[in-house]
Amino acid sequence: MNLVPINSESVPLGQPLPFALRSANGALLAQKGFVVSDAKALNDITGMGIQLCVDVDEAGDSYRAYVGRLQQMLMAETSLGELASVKMSAPAPAPAPARNREERGPLDWSELQLRVTQVLRAPKAVDFRERLQALHEDLARRCEQAPDATLLALIFLSAQETRMYSGTHAMLVSCVCMVVAREMLRWSPAQVRRLGAAGLTMNIAMTELQDQLAQQTQPLTARQIAAVEDHAARSAAMLAELGVTDAVWLDAVRHHHHRKPGPFAEKTEGEQMARLIQRADVFGARISPRASRWPMPVTAAMKASYYDEENKVDEAGAALVKGLGVYPPGAFVRLASEEVGVVLRRGISATTPRVAIVTNRLGMPTGEFIPRDTSQPQWKITGVVAHKDVRVKIALDRLLPLV
Template sequence: MNLVALNPDSLALGQPLPFALRGADGTLLANKGYVLRKQDEVDLLLERGVQLCVDIEESGESYRAYLGQLQQMLISDTSLGEIAAMKIDGSAHANTARARQGPVDWPELQWSTTQLLGSPNAADFSARFLALQGEVARACLQAPDATLLALIQRSSDETRIYSATHVLLVASVCMLVARDGLRWSSEQVERAGRVALSMNISMTELQDRLAQQNGPLSAAQIAQIQDHAERSATLLAALGVSDPLWLDAVRQHHDRAPGPLAGRSEAGQIARLVQRSDIFAARLAPRAGRTPMTVTAAIKACYYDENRQVDEAGAAMLNTLGIYPPGALVKLASQEIGVVLKRGATPTTPRVAVVRSRSGMPTGELIRRDTAQENWRITGVVSQQELRMRLPIDRLAAMV
C-alpha cells in the first residue's frame, strides 16, 4: 500500500466515492462507490481519531485526476478559497481527462519540477509529485514522439534548470521503454517514472550549479554526488514515500553491475533501466566546460554494458527510441539538415522536418521528409553546435 492522507473537507456528500477510503493503518472504511449521505458519517470517524487516507496504488486514475485538477488550479492562480473548496467526486476523472488533452507546457513543467524537487515540503509533496508524474505519463501516452522531441531538444541546450529537465527526460524514456520495449505492467511503468523523477531529489540545486560550473568539482561536491542515491531515498521516506520498491530502486539507480534483467529484483530491474536512461540524458546535455554528444551517440553509449556486452535495458532503449530518436539532428542525402519528428517503420527511417536547406540557409518553412525514400535517406548526424540556430520546438512538436 501507498497511503496518502486525505482532507476530509474534500469529500463530496451524495456522490459515489471514486476510490476506497482507508484509515492510516490501511483498514477499509468505505468501499469504492459508497455514497456518503451526511456530514455526520465523516464527523463520527474524525471524532474517533481516524485519519482518512487513500491508497494510491489501489485508486487507479481517479485520485490522480483529483490531484491533476489541483495542479491545474495552482498553475492558473486559482484563489486559495476555490482550491480549498474543491471536492472529490466520481466525475473528477472525466472532467480532468477533458481538460488535459492539449500539449504539455514544457517550460512551465520544467519550472514547477524545479520548485517541487528543489524545495520539497512533506505537507504537499505527495499530491504535487503524483500530479507531476501523472502529467508526464499523460504526455508519454498521448504524444510519445512529441514528448521525446521536446525534451531531447530542451535537454540539449538547457543549463539553467538542468536537473528538472534531466529527470523529465529520463522519466519519459523510462516509461516509454518499460511500456513498449520491455512490456512491463502498468504498475511497473508508473513506478519507473516515479523513481526517475525522484532519483536526484537530494542534489537538485547542486546539479543546476554544476551545469554552469567551469572549474573542477570540490571534495564536498564529489561527496554529495557519491552518496546522493542513499540521501535521496532517505529524503523521500521523510516526505512520506512508503513504497519499498520505489525507495530501493532510488538507492540502486547508480549501481553498475552488468547482466540480464531477469536475475535482478524488481527494484533492481527498474534501477537498471533508470541508470541506462540517466546515462543517455546526461551525455546529450551541455555543461559549461563540456561539449554534449549527439543524440545518436548518446543512445549508442547505453547499448553496451560495463563488460562491453549488449545490455538488455540499453538494447530495449535503442529498439524503442530508434537510432535516430525524435529530437535528433540528421543530415540527409539531399544535403539538407533536419530534426527527427517521429519514429518510422524501422529504427533508421524516421520522419524528419528540414530546418536547413542544401545551401546551408535556415528554411523559413519547415519541410517534412520521409527518410525511407532514397533521395532523403539519412547519411549522418549533426551536433547542436554545428546547427548554430535555435529551433522552434513548439512548432516542430506540433508537426508530429
C-alpha cells in the same frame, strides 16, 4: 497506394493540408496538416519537375469532394480560370473521441520545467507529495497519449538547458523509461507508473547541486564529489522520510547508480527498474551541455547506453535504443540530399524516422519546416548534426504540431 496526379494550383496555401502530398513514386513530400505558407514554400517541396500526387486512399473525402466540385463546374461550362482556382479542402472534422483528446490541454513545456525544478528543489514543502503526484500524472499522461511529441520536447530541451538541468533531466529520464517500459518491455501500467516516479525523483537529494554543476567550469570540490557519490542512497532515504512507502520505488532510486551488468532475469524488480533508469540517465547526461563541455552526439550517447560495463550488449540499453530509435525525436540529422533536419517522430525502423528539414542543401534556413520520409533513398540519414552546429533558431512550439 492509389496515387493520382494533381496540379500544384490545387494545393491550398497558408492553411493546413487536408491530405498528404506525395511524389509519383509515393515518397512523402508533405504530411497531412502541414502548412504550405506560399508559392515559394510549395516550390521548395516539389523541387525540379516533381509531379505532385495524392493517395486517394489517404485523402478520402477531401479528394472525392474536390473531384465532385470539378465535375459540377465542368457541367456548368465554367471557365478554365475558375477551374484552376479550385483547391482541395478538408471536410468538416468529426469531434475526436474523448480518449484521443488531452482533457487538460497540451503541456506548456517551459512552465513544466519550472514546476518540476521548484518541486524537486523544495522537497520539504508541506504540499510536496501532491505537487509531485500532479507532475507525475501530467508526464505519464503525455507519455501515453503522445510519446513522440514528449520525447521530441524533452530531448530538444535537454540539448540546450543548463539553468534548470536537474529538473529537465529528471523529466527526460522518467519519460524515456516509461515509454521504453511500456512499448518494448511490456511492463504493466502499475510498473510503468512506479518506474516513472522513481526516474523523476532519483536525484532529489542533489537537485540544487546538479544545477550548480551544470554551470560550473571549475573541477568538483571534495565535498561535491562526496555528495554526488552518495546521492542515490540519500535520495531514497529522503523519499522515505517524505512518506514514500513503495519498496520497489525506493529500491529503484537507491540502486540507480549501481554498475551491475547482467540479464533482467537475475535482478529483482527494483534492480530492473534501477538498471533502466541508469541507462536512460547515461543517455540523458551525455546529450546535455555543461558550461565546461559541449553535449555528446546523440548516436554516441546511444552507444554508451547500449553497451554495459563489460562492453557487452546491455538488456536495458538495448530496449532503450530499440524504443527510441538510433535517431530519436529531437535529434538533428543530415540527409543524403545534404539537407539538415530535426527528427519529429520514430519511424518503422530504428534508422528511418520522420524528419522536418530546417536548412536546405546550401545551409540556408527553409523558413517553413519541410517533412521528409527517411526511408526513401534520396532522404536517407547519413549522419547526426550537433545542436550547436544548427545555425537556425527553432521554437519548440512550432515543431510539436508537426509530430
